[in-house]
Amino acid sequence: MRIEVFAAHWGNNDLPPEVFIDKVAAAGFDGIEMSLPLDAALREEWTDRIAKAGLQLIAAQWETVFHSDFELHRAALAELLDNACLARPVLVNTHTGKDFYTQAQNAELIDLAAAISAKHGVPIVHELHRSRFSGHPMLLLPYLAQYPELPLTADLSHWCCACESLLEDQPHTLAQVLPLVRHVHARVGHAQGPQVADFRAPEAKPALDAHLAWWDAIVALRRAAGAERMTFTPEFGPAPYTQTLPYTQQPVSDAWEQNVAMLQLLRQRYPTD
Template sequence: MEILILAPHWGSNALAPQEFIARVVDAGFDGIEMSLPLDPAAHDEWTGRIGAAGLQLAAQQWETAFHARFDEHRDALARYLANACRARPLFVNSHTGKDYYSVEQNMELLALAESIGAQHGVPVLHEIHRSRFSGHPTLLLPYLRQLPQLALTADLSHWCCACESLLEDQQEMLDAVLPHARHIHARVGHPQGPQVNDFRAPEWGEALQRHLSWWDRIVALRKAAGARRMTLTPEFGPAPYTQALPFGGELVSQPWELNVAMLELLRGRYGRSQ
């Protein structure tokens, strides 16, 4: 099984496409995970430059997070998913639904995403993320019972925060959820937040080992299922995910440095194939 490690565009949005892509190539990533512009010219510039650099693309849609009303959220989801699928990426990682929508409303959104993905022949994955339909294990599990083929992006750092734990007491839940993971956001969270300030620091050793154990399990499950590839994206994000000192706002760690360090850890752990 091929192991691909992707660079997050999140946090580098101020860089011009050519500058960001050069940074990605220099660091040794296999591709990029990003939300593509709706503007057709900008969209095509990004996809053209990514392809010319020999990089893979995983598309995102997170913009629906800013649409609170259900009808607006549904319309935005259709628009952004279609825009993402037009690039023919490996998959689309979607921030879908809201934790305060009804089950019926979120099911409608999941069906819409499945339909758009099928039209384009592009898998749509739904990210485990606070405030989405998957924001807490007890919210997500009923959907998995109704939709046994539902594909997820595992960002378990969010559940560490939402459950105020390293999920030590939720093994049964993890056993139900991890087989649905098709992509990993390799960020380390902790019981009081979705991102540690530096995963290399000894005080975060337990949190790191817990996350690695989950990622190991997902990789092993995908290999056992005969998957052709597994993708992981280090996703340490900018402020306020990255903590800053008061008053001056100086960051206590650099997200891009952490993402490159996580790339190196993951490459050492999984290599290029499993």
């Protein structure tokens, strides 16, 4: 099974496309995870540049966060997922629904995503993320009863924050969720937040070890299932995800450096079969 590691565009949005793509390739990533412009010409400019650099693409959809009204959210989700699938990415990672929508409303959005995925032949996976339908284990589990094969992106840093723990007391929940994971956001969270200051620091070791154990289990499950690839995106984000000093707002660490260091850790830990 191939382990492929993607660079997050998040936090690098100020860079021109060619500068960011060169930076990604030089660091040794396999591809880029990003939200694509709705303008077809701009979308194709990005996808052409990425392909010419020998990189792969994971498309991301998160902009539905701006639509709290359900009808507007549903319309935006359809437009954004269609646009993402037109780029023919490896997969589409989506922030789906809201934690305050009814189960029927969120289920309608899950069904919509499944229909768009089938239409384009592109996998669409739903990210575990605060404020979405999957923002807490007890929010997600009813949907797993309804959709036992629901494809997920594991960003378990959000659940650490939401549950104020490293999920030590929820092995039964993880046993239901980890087999459904098709993509991982490799950020390390902790009981009081979604991102440690530096995952290499000794004080972050308990959190890092917990995340590595989850990722090990996911990789083992995908290998056992005969999957050809497993994808990871190191996703340490800019401020305010990166902690800052008071008054000066100076970041205490460099998110890009963290992501490259996580790339190197993943390469060492999960050699390709």
